[in-house]
Structure formats: structure tokens, C-alpha cells
Amino acid sequence: MNPNSPQKEIQSEVLERIRSGELRMKPRLFFILSTALVVVIMALILVVSIGLASFISFGLRLNGHESLLGFGTRGPLLFLAVFPWGLALIDLALIAVLAWLLRRFKFGYRKPLLILVAVLVVGAAAIGLGIDRESRFHDDRYEEAEAGELLGPLETLYESARMSAPEEYGIYRGFVISKEDDSFMLTHDDHDNDEDDGTWKVYSPPGFVMELLQLGDRVYVAGEREEDGIEAYGVRILER
Amino acid sequence: MDASIPSDEALMAQVQQGNAEQFGILMKRYEPKLMRYGSRFLAKSDDIREIVQDVFIKTYQDSKSFDTSQRFSPWIYRIAHNAFANELRRKSRSPLQLPDFDVLLSHAPARESTDSESERASLVRMVEKGLESIAPKYREVLVLYFMEELSYKEIADVLRVPVSTVGVRMARAKAALKAVYSAQHLSYEP
Numbered sequence: 360m361n362p363n364s365p366q367k368e369i370q371s372e373v374l375e376r377i378r379s380g381e382l383r384m385k386p387r388l389f390f391i392l393s394t395a396l397v398v399v400i401m402a403l404i405l406v407v408s409i410g411l412a413s414f415i416s417f418g419l420r421l422n423g424h425e426s427l428l429g430f431g432t433r434g435p436l437l438f439l440a441v442f443p444w445g446l447a448l449i450d451l452a453l454i455a456v457l458a459w460l461l462r463r464f465k466f467g468y469r470k471p472l473l474i475l476v477a478v479l480v481v482g483a484a485a486i487g488l489g490i491d492r493e494s495r496f497h498d499d500r501y502e503e504a505e506a507g508e509l510l511g512p513l514e515t516l517y518e519s520a521r522m523s524a525p526e527e528y529g530i531y532r533g534f535v536i537s538k539e540d541d542s543f544m545l546t547h548d549d550h551d552n553d554e555d556d557g558t559w560k561v562y563s564p565p566g567f568v569m570e571l572l573q574l575g576d577r578v579y580v581a582g583e584r585e586e587d588g589i590e591a592y593g594v595r596i597l598e599r
Numbered sequence: 600m601d602a603s604i605p606s607d608e609a610l611m612a613q614v615q616q617g618n619a620e621q622f623g624i625l626m627k628r629y630e631p632k633l634m635r636y637g638s639r640f641l642a643k644s645d646d647i648r649e650i651v652q653d654v655f656i657k658t659y660q661d662s663k664s665f666d667t668s669q670r671f672s673p674w675i676y677r678i679a680h681n682a683f684a685n686e687l688r689r690k691s692r693s694p695l696q697l698p699d700f701d702v703l704l705s706h707a708p709a710r711e712s713t714d715s716e717s718e719r720a721s722l723v724r725m726v727e728k729g730l731e732s733i734a735p736k737y738r739e740v741l742v743l744y745f746m747e748e749l750s751y752k753e754i755a756d757v758l759r760v761p762v763s764t765v766g767v768r769m770a771r772a773k774a775a776l777k778a779v780y781s782a783q784h785l786s787y788e789p
Binding site for chain 2: 372373376377378382386390462468470
């Protein structure tokens with residue numbers, strides 16, 4: 360071989376730098392720590408992502424918006440309109456970062472990306488939903504926020520969960536103060552001091568069993584505002 | 600392989616223990632391969648030489664992260680793939696790279712072809728001739744499979760894509776190669 364060939368040059372140059380101590384191997388601990396750091400970051404992202412999913416579920420439960428899913432054909436469309444898409448998009452962005460980090464590992468890149476993202480989205484949503492429905496974690500935090508016992512940003516977050524019932528969408532929430540055969544009186548106060556605050560007569564939707572309703576019940580109503588009241592197409596009793 | 604010739608993995612084990620001279624043997628073995636691999640990505644040989652040197656430097660620095668129970672060649676090709684892909688990205692106008700569509704979806708499990716040695720040799724010749732006119736991502740799987748003799752699984756590890764994606768790219772690469780040969784009125788016998 361020609362001693363001046365490029366191969367000779369590269370080899371001798373690299374070996375020379377190794378011999379002189381200019382090039383050193385990174386210690387094994389460096390790789391262990393960097394992998395551990397990535398795993399910790401992934402775990403944190405996963406926890407935040409699950410937390411956001413369960414917070415979305417909590418907000419929908421707190422405001423009663425999930426009731427819309429059972430209100431015929433109009434309800435689900437309205438549900439999409441009031442769904443907190445901003446939080447959901449943040450959650451999806453976190454999951455995208457998590458999928459990107461997972462692809463550093465064999466079990467991550469060996470799976471098609473869409474399947475990986477789908478598993479993470481469904482997994483985070485299912486665990487989040489489970490946490491919200493099976494524990495009082497968010498309810499307790501919400502009460503702490505109301506009592507001013509939570510840290511600043513968390514308190515703002517939990518306060519934002521109690522959205523007003525958006526009357527522009529035809530959503531009302533309040534307490535039943537009297538009832539008749541096919542209607543009931545509802546006190547509506549969505550904390551915005553506007554003209555829809557007050558007492559409304561609600562005409563129940565066809566098929567609604569009035570016997571289920573008791574005075575003092577907290578109800579979620581979706582309907583059209585008419586001159587003398589609200590023509591409801593969906594009524595749901597919230598927790599007693 | 601001759602039993603008296605130490606394997607790449609055995610040499611790496613010695614490098615990890617501080618025997619840096621053994622790294623010279625590894626460089627001797629891999630430099631022509633990496634130069635050839637790089638020439639499929641980049642046109643200028645000066646750039647390739649510098650990048651291959653950087654690949655060896657990174658390989659040495661990261662030696663302790665190599666698991667000697669695994670094959671060495673996919674590991675060094677992964678480092679080389681990153682280095683050449685970074686260089687391509689640096690030269691391109693859009694540094695942001697979106698994931699390829701074929702890594703998003705699930706494909707049928709890839710099965711490696713069982714070509715005889717003579718068939719494989721003729722394929723290698725055909726790949727060499729038709730390579731320039733094929734898109735880089737298809738070119739790369741052909742090079743790694745036919746010239747560098749990596750398995751689909753190893754190619755998947757180099758490119759960090761599902762094994763089925765390697766199969767899809769290989770099928771598309773062969774189809775593209777066939778189209779090149781048809782356009783030039785040459786016979787294609789895979």
C-alpha cells in the first residue's frame with residue numbers, strides 16, 4: 360500500500376491523536392447517565408401527559424359537558440365545540456416528543472411511528488380517565504385551589520377548569536327549584552353577571568322522565584332559548 | 600472467518616480495555632467500506648474523507664457504549680449514517696427533516712430474498728451500475744444489503760426504522776432499479 364494513501368493518513372492521524380491523549384474514550388458512566396437522563400425526561404413527559412389527559416376529563420366532568428355525548432345528534436357536535444382543544448393539543452405535542460425520544464431505543468424504532476403514537480395517546484388517555492374517575496385527585500386539588508392552598512400556576516389551572524356554562528352554545532347549568540309535568544324552573548348563574556343569569560323555565564325534551572328530577576338537583580341543560588323559557592333537547596342530572 | 604483473525608467485536612473488547620492500537624486494525628477494515636458507503640451519499644471525496652475520519656473519532660470516543668455481544672458493523676454504520684445524513688442535511692436548504700411516510704405505517708413482515716451466490720454477485724454488479732439514478736433512501740438499503748452485506752434487521756438498526764420498512768424500501772429500490780434498466784433497454788435479472 361502507498362504510505363501516503365488516504366487510508367494511511369486517516370488511520371495514522373486518528374491513532375496519533377489517540378496516543379497523544381487528545382482523543383479519549385468517554386467513560387461508561389457517561390452513557391449510563393445520559394440514558395438515565397433520557398428515561399427520566401420520558402417518565403416526566405409521560406406523567407405530565409397523563410396528568411393533562413385526566414385534567415381534561417376532570418374539566419368535562421366538573422362542567423357536565425360530557426353529558427352532551429348523550430344528547431342525540433346535536434349533543435356530540437356541541438361537545439366538539441366546547442372540548443378544551445388547546446389542552447388536548449399540548450398533550451398531543453408532549454406525546455409527539457415522547458415518541459421521538461422513544462425512537463432512540465430499539466423497541467421504539469422497530470414499531471411503525473403511527474402505532475407508537477396511537478398506543479401512547481390511547482394509553483395516556485385511558486390512564487388519565489381512570490385516574491379522574493377512580494380517584495379524587497383532581498377534586499381535592501380543585502378544592503385546594505378554591506381555598507387558595509395551591510401554588511400559583513396550578514391554582515390558575517384549576518380555577519380555569521370551572522368554565523362558565525357557555526350560553527352562546529345553548530348550555531345552561533343550575534339548580535331545580537320547582538317542577539311541573541313537562542317543565543321545571545332552573546336557576547342559572549354562570550358567574551358572568553349577564554342577562555341570562557336568573558331563573559328559567561325549561562321544557563324537558565321528549566322522553567325525559569320528570570319523576571327522576573328532584574327539587575334541589577343540579578342539572579345540565581342543552582337547548583334553544585325561546586321567549587318564555589328554554590326548549591331543551593337534553594337534560595342531565597349532575598351529582599346530587 | 601479464519602479463527603486466527605480476531606473478529607471486530609473481539610477487537611472492540613480490547614479497545615474498550617485500553618488497547619488503542621487494535622483500533623487501527625478496525626479502521627483498516629472499515630475505511631474502504633465507509634468511503635464507499637459515503638460516496639453513495641456525497642459526491643465530493645474530500646468531504647467523505649473528513650467525515651469518515653470524524654466517524655472513526657466518534658466510534659473511538661463512544662467505544663464504551665458498544666455491547667460486544669452484538670455485531671460491530673451495524674453499530675459503526677449507524678454512526679456513519681448519522682454523520683453522512685447530517686452532512687446532507689447541512690448542505691440541503693431545509694434542515695428540518697420530517698419522518699418518512701414509510702416509517703409511519705405498518706407493513707407486511709419483510710422476508711429476505713434467498714439469492715444464490717452467483718445471483719447475488721450479478722445483482723451487486725447491477726446495483727453498482729444503476730445506483731446513481733435511484734433516490735438516496737432506496738440507494739442506501741441497496742448499498743447496505745448488497746455491498747455491505749447487512750441483514751434486514753441490521754439495516755433496520757442502522758436506519759432506525761422498522762424491519763418491515765426495510766423490506767418495503769428494498770422492494771421499491773429493486774423496482775426503481777428495474778425501471779432504470781428498462782429505460783436503458785438493458786436486461787434486469789433479479
